[in-house]
Amino acid sequence: MAKKMNVIIAEFESSGSLLHAAEKMNAEGYKNYDCHSPFPIHGMDQAMGLKRSPxxxxxxxxxxxxxxxxxxxxxxxxxxxxxxxxxxxxxxxxxxxxxxxxxxxxxxxxxxxxxxxxxxNKLPRLFHPLFFSQNFGKFSDGGFFVSVESDDPKYDEEKVKSFLSSIGGKNVEVVKD
Amino acid sequence: MSKDLTDLKVQKEVLIEGNPTFETITDNVSRVVEKKPGKIWYILFTISGSLTLMLFGILAFLFWEGTGIWGLNNPVGWGWAIVNFVWWVGIGHAGTLISAILFLLRQRWRTSINRFAEAMTIFAVICALLFPAIHVGRIWVIYWVFPIPNQMGMWPNFRSPLLWDTFAVSTYFTCSLLFWYVGLIPDLATLRDRATDKIKKIMYGIFSLGWRGGNKQWKHYELAYLVLAGISTPLVLSVHSIVSTDFATSLIPGWHTTIFPPYFVAGAIFSGFAMVMTLSLIARKAFDLEHVFTPKVLERMNIIMLLTGTMVGYAYSMEFFIAWYSGSEVERFAFINRAFGPYAWAYWIMISCNVISPQLFWFKKLRNSIPVMFIVSIVINIGMWFERFVIVVTLSRDYLPSSWDYYSPTIFDIGIYIGSFGLFFTLFLLFLRYLPMVAMSEVKGVLPEADPHHGGGH
Structure with a gap:
């Protein structure tokens, strides 16, 4: 079994604010984070600094x-x-x-x-700590989330939480595995 | 640059009416699946389910007794089975056209109908695949069509168009299924996240594969979707071209023509759009989805039917012209016989349904009238069935007048055809009951607020 992984999530208001959040996360140097949205957002790959899919x-x-x-x-x-x-x-x-x-x-x-x-995409993966969150289910409806996984090199629970709030994240939540 | 321009154009047009938010889209589409279906659903399901059972019964008798229970006779060795096969597989083509070609052309109005049309494709191809399979007569050796090493040391003949058919149609089915399923994953995740009872949560959980909608997933997902659209595009043209070579590579007068592949493809798209139209008119009424299947979408589908119907009409007249121009006596006879021979009734049904009825759509008023388009869409599919019938019964008068015969179906032919409708509608009703019939994530993606630069975000 994989080792336990915690995830911090923060909710954003719209696709635009998620895009800005992604730019800031990328600038700050986070690696194992992701931006969850109900549909693919135009320009998100550049904002997150992702390479082309192989x-x-x-x-x-x-x-x-x-x-x-x-x-x-x-x-x-x-x-x-x-x-x-x-x-x-x-x-x-x-x-x-x-x-x-x-x-x-x-x-x-x-x-x-x-x-x-x-x-x-490492699918099918029926279990993921994100599914423990009550709030996260909104991503498939109309919610926009940033998630940071605890195996990120810059991971520090308090720092990540305050950073996420500072870039406009609401309902910041630590999801424990 | 040009991409920006098309984006601009799309922005101006309201693709989904009524100013919905992401949440109302989710609600409107999911609640169809979540609430208990109405009485109508149970009635329809009982009818189509019984027809499917009847189909299975007749098939069992067919396997027991052999294809002698059909109305086949000596010149007409291909009867309704092939007519139905070509008809069903043709219907499937509209789904692929809508999901693949219109996707690549960035025709974003397709988002409201693509899930629906793709489901129709898959179920139509299932019905289509049934017919060649049972037409082989000895279904228990159907594996001979696949290149499997066997005790006889034999291999299939890759030069045979019937074998091309096996490969083309089964590839078509598999690709359509994968394409459909990839599109479904995010929507299944929506249903999973909304599910309240345990069984639903587990089932949708399994089939959504643990989708989390992260951009790192969307990145691969979008490329996979794009590529699947890209590789399905040639299939729209190739599958029915290959189906047409079943006829065109033979030496039968009236079949041996090079116009067959393009003419079959146009006919396939024509009948497929008619079927999408019939089904979506019923669904938008039954499930109050008028703002998703907008009049604009319906009008565009009518224009495509007008276009392809006219192409089909052109092909009919060109066949006649070439029959005369070729100077070949048998060819000329085959066509005069079609229009004025013993099957003239079928020929003129075909002409009036396929060529004349879509011409109504030249009038803006008529192509925006729901009753007119509903009736025309059904008439077109009747006409397209007769088109294939007319082609197949050309066999009844071949080179040798002494072997001429009149073909008529038996009750089992008719029963299997009606039963295939039962199968189609059973699958379709199950789809409406358990799966989101509109691609929610795609529809959300075309809403104005999906654009990250919407509302002065920048």
């Missing part, structure tokens, strides 16, 4: 392996597995295989996008 590489890799795998399968089955001459065409008449190769490329990319996204 998901594209995962999808590209999965799509390419699907394509190559399917080319290999059609090649193997038509040359060695079950060679069959149709209307005097070459055994590996690849034009006719394009639809299936295309379909599997798409399918594997979709798996890459879905499972890659879950893996990068």
């Amino acid at each position: 998901l594209g590489y995962i999808i590209g890799f999965m799509g390419a392996s699907g394509m190559l795998g399917m080319i290999a399968l059609t090649y193997y089955t038509n040359i060695y597995g079950y060679p069959m001459v149709v209307s005097g065409k070459p055994l590996f008449s690849w034009q006719a295989f394009v639809p299936v190769i295309f379909a599997i490329t798409i399918l594997m990319s979709a798996f890459g996008a879905f499972f890659g996204m879950l893996a990068l």
Whole structure:
């Protein structure tokens, strides 16, 4: 089991104030914090100083392996597995295989996008200390929250609490695991 | 720069009416799922559930007895099963178009209908997949269509359009399901956080996967959604093109034409939008969601139907022209036979439903009238079913007049088709009962106050 982790959360009024809070958190040098909102907020990645998601590489890799795998399968089955001459065409008449190769490329990319996204987000994770908070559930309705996890290098309960209030956070709460 | 301009344009338009806040959106959509459904829901569910049971009964008899219970005869080896397959899979296309292509084009009015349309896609594709599966006759060897090493040392023939179909449609189903589910995750989290009883909390908790809506999650989520939209886009074009090659790669007069792929795709979008229209008109009335499915959205859907319906009409006339222009006697006969032969009744139903009825939408008054669009949307789907029927029964008069025959369905053909409606509506009713039918997080994202620069924040 992972070691116990406390989280401090503070509520903000709107997407705009959350964006400002994120900029200040980033400037202050916090790392393990997050900004929770009911929908993705435009410009939040820059405000939090986040790098681009590496998901594209995962999808590209999965799509390419699907394509190559399917080319290999059609090649193997038509040359060695079950060679069959149709209307005097070459055994590996690849034009006719394009639809299936295309379909599997798409399918594997979709798996890459879905499972890659879950893996990068460390989901499914049915339990998280944040769920202990009574107030936090509002994030999926119309609430905006900043959360700071206790494994942040700058974590100090009192300091974080006062900093969150100073940047406009309301209902500051320490959620204990 | 250009992106800023489109954003500006979108800001001016009110996408969701009635000035809702985030909380009212959550409330309006979630309460449909949270409260006990009305009597109507139970009545509809009983009807569609019984039809589904009837479907399963007929299928059991079909597996026992074989496809001889259908009305297939010697020239018409493909009957209603293929008609229904193409019809259902075509309906699915509107969902993907709305969720993928309109997403990429940043047509933000789609947010109110996309969840709904995607659900329709998935259920329509489930119904579609049923038909080729049962049409193989020996369902217990259906695994032969997949490239699985087997004791016979045989592999599927990758040159066959029927095999392309297997790959295209099952990929289509899987991608649509993943896309739909990714869109559902934040909304399932909303239902989880609002749930009051334990079972609901646990179930929505499991299916929302522990979503916490942090921006570090949104970052990957948004990219995944974008990419899924991107890779679903070619599927809108490819799936029905491949379905059309089932016909077009054969040497049957009236089928062997290059116009088939684009014509099928246009027809698919046409019928799919009609189905979305029918369902959303019912839902907006039944669940008081008039401010989400705004008249503007409905009008735009009507314009798309007018466009694609006219394209389909163009394809019909072009087929005739080419049949004449090609100078091929059998080709010419096939088309004259369609319009004036024993199936002329089906042909003219098709023309009047698909080509003439959408022309009503040229008039602003008519395309804004709810009863008109409701009736036209149903008429269009009848017409699109007849389109596929007309194509399939072209088989009844092939090259050899001695083998000509008239095809008519048996009660089992009809029963399976009606039963597939039962299956579709059962799934749809369950969806309305247990899942949010409007993408809440997306709708919230297009509200003016979602913009961080709203109200002079900067």
